[in-house]
Amino acid sequence: MELSERKMKILRAIVRNYLESGEPVGSRTISxxxxxxxxxxxxxxxxxDLEEMGYIVQPHTSAGRIPTDAGYRVYVDTMMAExxxxxxxxxxNLLEKEERLDQLLKQTxxxxxxxxxxxxxxxxxxxNRNKLxxxxxxxxxxxxxxxxxxxxxxxxxxxxxxxxxxxxxxTLLKLNILLNTHLTGLSIEDINLGIISSLKKQAGIHSDxxxxxxxxxxxxxxxxxxxxxxxxxxxxxxxxxxxTGDGVASELIGAFEEKQALNELVVKTLSETENTGIQVxxxxxxxxxxxxxxxxxxxxxxxxxxMKGTIGIIGPKRMDYEKVVDNLKDVMRQLDSIYKK
Amino acid sequence: MELSERKMKILRAIVRNYLESGEPVGSRTISxxxxxxxxxxxxxxxxxDLEEMGYIVQPHTSAGRIPTDAGYRVYVDTMMAExxxxxxxxxxNLLEKEERLDQLLKQTxxxxxxxxxxxxxxxxxxxNRNKLxxxxxxxxxxxxxxxxxxxxxxxxxxxxxxxxxxxxxxTLLKLNILLNTHLTGLSIEDINLGIISSLKKQAGIHSDxxxxxxxxxxxxxxxxxxxxxxxxxxxxxxxxxxxTGDGVASELIGAFEEKQALNELVVKTLSETENTGIQVxxxxxxxxxxxxxxxxxxxxxxxxxxMKGTIGIIGPKRMDYEKVVDNLKDVMRQLDSIYKK
DNA sequence: TGTTAGCACTCGAATATATTGAGTGCTAAC
DNA sequence: GTTAGCACTCAATATATTCGAGTGCTAACA
Numbered sequence: 001m002e003l004s005e006r007k008m009k010i011l012r013a014i015v016r017n018y019l020e021s022g023e024p025v026g027s028r029t030i031s032x033x034x035x036x037x038x039x040x041x042x043x044x045x046x047x048x049d050l051e052e053m054g055y056i057v058q059p060h061t062s063a064g065r066i067p068t069d070a071g072y073r074v075y076v077d078t079m080m081a082e083x084x085x086x087x088x089x090x091x092x093n094l095l096e097k098e099e100r101l102d103q104l105l106k107q108t109x110x111x112x113x114x115x116x117x118x119x120x121x122x123x124x125x126x127x128n129r130n131k132l133x134x135x136x137x138x139x140x141x142x143x144x145x146x147x148x149x150x151x152x153x154x155x156x157x158x159x160x161x162x163x164x165x166x167x168x169x170x171t172l173l174k175l176n177i178l179l180n181t182h183l184t185g186l187s188i189e190d191i192n193l194g195i196i197s198s199l200k201k202q203a204g205i206h207s208d209x210x211x212x213x214x215x216x217x218x219x220x221x222x223x224x225x226x227x228x229x230x231x232x233x234x235x236x237x238x239x240x241x242x243x244t245g246d247g248v249a250s251e252l253i254g255a256f257e258e259k260q261a262l263n264e265l266v267v268k269t270l271s272e273t274e275n276t277g278i279q280v281x282x283x284x285x286x287x288x289x290x291x292x293x294x295x296x297x298x299x300x301x302x303x304x305x306x307m308k309g310t311i312g313i314i315g316p317k318r319m320d321y322e323k324v325v326d327n328l329k330d331v332m333r334q335l336d337s338i339y340k341k
Numbered sequence: 342m343e344l345s346e347r348k349m350k351i352l353r354a355i356v357r358n359y360l361e362s363g364e365p366v367g368s369r370t371i372s373x374x375x376x377x378x379x380x381x382x383x384x385x386x387x388x389x390d391l392e393e394m395g396y397i398v399q400p401h402t403s404a405g406r407i408p409t410d411a412g413y414r415v416y417v418d419t420m421m422a423e424x425x426x427x428x429x430x431x432x433x434n435l436l437e438k439e440e441r442l443d444q445l446l447k448q449t450x451x452x453x454x455x456x457x458x459x460x461x462x463x464x465x466x467x468x469n470r471n472k473l474x475x476x477x478x479x480x481x482x483x484x485x486x487x488x489x490x491x492x493x494x495x496x497x498x499x500x501x502x503x504x505x506x507x508x509x510x511x512t513l514l515k516l517n518i519l520l521n522t523h524l525t526g527l528s529i530e531d532i533n534l535g536i537i538s539s540l541k542k543q544a545g546i547h548s549d550x551x552x553x554x555x556x557x558x559x560x561x562x563x564x565x566x567x568x569x570x571x572x573x574x575x576x577x578x579x580x581x582x583x584x585t586g587d588g589v590a591s592e593l594i595g596a597f598e599e600k601q602a603l604n605e606l607v608v609k610t611l612s613e614t615e616n617t618g619i620q621v622x623x624x625x626x627x628x629x630x631x632x633x634x635x636x637x638x639x640x641x642x643x644x645x646x647x648m649k650g651t652i653g654i655i656g657p658k659r660m661d662y663e664k665v666v667d668n669l670k671d672v673m674r675q676l677d678s679i680y681k682k
Numbered sequence: 683t684g685t686t687a688g689c690a691c692t693c694g695a696a697t698a699t700a701t702t703g704a705g706t707g708c709t710a711a712c
Numbered sequence: 713g714t715t716a717g718c719a720c721t722c723a724a725t726a727t728a729t730t731c732g733a734g735t736g737c738t739a740a741c742a
Contacts, residue, residue: 024733024734026733026734026735027734027735028733028734038685038686039685039686039687040686040734041685041686041687041688041736042684042685042686044734044735044736045684045685045736047735048735048736058734058735059694060692060693060694061691061692061693061694061734061735062691062692062693062694062732062733062734062735063693063694063733063734063735064733064734064735065734100499100501133481134479134480134481134487136477136479136487136489138475138477138489138491139475140474140475140491140495144495146475146477146489146491146497148477148479148487148489148499150479150481150487154481154485154501156487156499158441158489158497158499160441160495231598232598233598234594234598235591235592235594235595235598238588238590238591238594247579249579249590250576250579251576253575253576253579253594254576257572257573257574257575257576365704365705367704367705367706368705368706369704369705379714379715380714380715380716381705381715382707382714382715382716382717383713383714383715385705385706385707386707386713386714388706389706389707399705399706400723401721401722401723402705402706402720402721402722402723403704403705403706403720403721403722403723404704404705404706404721404722404723405704405705405706406705
């Protein structure tokens with residue numbers, strides 16, 4: 001059977017109505033709601049077809065219809081298509097300019113949550129491809145060094161290094177110069193064994209410190225530390241009864257706290273999304289098991305130089321996709337413009 | 342009316358029973374539960390008295406009794422008195438030794454949450470009284486400096502400073518030396534106007550940078566940034582139906598996310614608690630409005646040198662006070678021993 | 683052939699009604 | 713002072729009743 005123009009219109013009307021009310025929607029409602037003047041009976045016939053095609057279901061006999069995941073899917077897809085053509089003209093809710101990226105992202109998460117009334121998450125950009133801007137060793141104690149590592153985008157990482165041998169102020173200075181002259185401007189991938197061994201050679205008796213620093217750089221950048229994900233508005237899920245039943249809420253809250261699941265989401269998104277697109281996961285399409293009752297809309301932001309990160313909105317399946325997509329696009333644009341100052 | 346020994350025993354039996362079951366407890370149960378052999382009828386008489394005295398209530402006629410806040414209070418107080426005499430002998434659930442305080446505290450929060458099945462929070466120590474260990478300025482861009490500030494306990498703060506004038510590698514070095522020789526070892530309070538103006542004088546044309554740095558130090562230490570509070574196990578509250586009704590859960594989760602309320606809790610606790618005591622807030626006693634349906638047990642840890650922070654467990658009023666107190670004491674001891682390494 | 687009015691039917695939700703049982707207070711007897 | 717016994721209360725549970733939104737189907741109409 002084919003999805004005629006009329007069926008399409010009816011389907012969209014059903015979805016839209018359901019988004020607002022959260023209640024199953026019946027034929028009579030649609031017969032009034034749409035501009036095509038049809039009686040409820042005709043709508044019923046069409047609805048029967050749509051059900052057969054798998055776009056809508058009745059929660060039980062003699063109830064109205066609600067969209068299936070597939071139903072949402074076509075809704076989202078057509079909507080997105082229209083969105084692309086549309087000229088975006090949004091009230092800018094200006095993110096404050098922030099020196100530090102982490103603060104900025106935290107703010108972004110909050111802004112999105114407040115604006116959409118859903119839960120939001122923002123991942124710090126993966127910095128694998130990123131260039132070192134500065135390495136700075138300083139003495140903290142007799143037996144500890146502080147290594148500060150600054151990466152493109154002013155992401156700052158601190159690590160403490162234990163040292164065995166006494167080390168003079170002067171050699172420390174030399175080490176700093178050595179490290180910075182050789183490593184600054186390199187990306188992680190650029191730091192190969194050749195460079196490392198050359199460095200060690202030049203460091204002489206302090207080659208072990210060089211190893212430690214390199215380790216620290218690698219760790220600082222790779223480790224689960226870059227599981228830095230900012231969340232906001234998790235308690236918004238309580239606004240949607242369908243997410244509150246049973247242990248659902250608990251699981252969700254847990255996922256947001258642990259952040260482990262969110263990280264999977266980020267990884268998946270980054271690998272799946274071509275360029276800076278917007279991705280919509282509906283129900284079971286979700287990469288994360290715990291969120292199979294939700295819809296997730298993600299956007300990939302790209303600050304250039306490989307600094308990509310993910311922004312996500314998590315809400316009920318009947319979320320206002322339109323608003324969410326608009327918001328995401330807006331935020332992406334703002335991030336762009338801030339960075340390109 | 343007086344709270345006789347027997348009444349006391351009965352009250353404690355009621356509380357303990359209710360802690361486990363969460364159900365109102367009746368006279369028959371108690372008549373079997375206690376060692377004093379009394380019939381349910383006698384217990385009923387005593388219970389009537391206890392009710393009159395305000396220690397227990399019936400949620401409705403013909404239901405068992407549940408403890409009032411006052412009831413919990415005497416239970417907790419007597420229990421705590423016993424605890425103090427008791428020799429503590431707990432299986433140590435070893436916190437891993439961590440270089441960085443923030444990691445350690447994060448871990449502490451998690452440990453407590455897992456162990457107790459309640460929500461936990463750990464505040465980073467207030468560092469007002471604390472001594473500077475290191476200040477390190479480094480160039481990041483042509484127009485930005487990175488100021489790294491390390492405080493006693495290896496708490497590390499980073500700030501970016503905008504600079505207007507070009508500044509040479511050499512003067513930067515001089516500034517570093519100047520700042521460190523004069524400021525290291527001082528607590529915030531020690532840095533007075535005299536020192537500041539003397540520093541500025543010596544810095545000559547770069548006195549504005551000195552101001553900036555001092556500002557940064559003050560900000561890094563004072564600001565809402567030290568609203569650093571680590572939470573864990575927030576979803577544990579779903580294990581207790583009495584915290585799930587209505588918007589309660591939502592409010593709680595929100596409070597944990599915002600951390601503003603938790604901060605109030607910390608402030609209040611620090612000011613109220615004499616020394617490193619354990620404080621129990623039951624229901625309405627809570628300093629935080631949102632948690633008036635909960636009980637909160639807090640402990641103040643003291644790492645010496647004015648580094649005080651608060652650890653808190655938030656759960657239902659019928660929480661296992663005994664276990665919670667034990668756990669807190671245990672964790673406090675472990676924190677102590679780690680720091681005194 | 684597509685559209686529509688009409689009607690019998692379904693079934694969840696809401697409401698009302700009965701049943702159960704844990705628990706109480708009171709009284710009278712030990 | 714303690715206890716057995718009994719009438720009473722009331723939430724919780726189960727059961728029955730009603731209500732109405734919504735459906736599918738049929739027959740008639742354009």
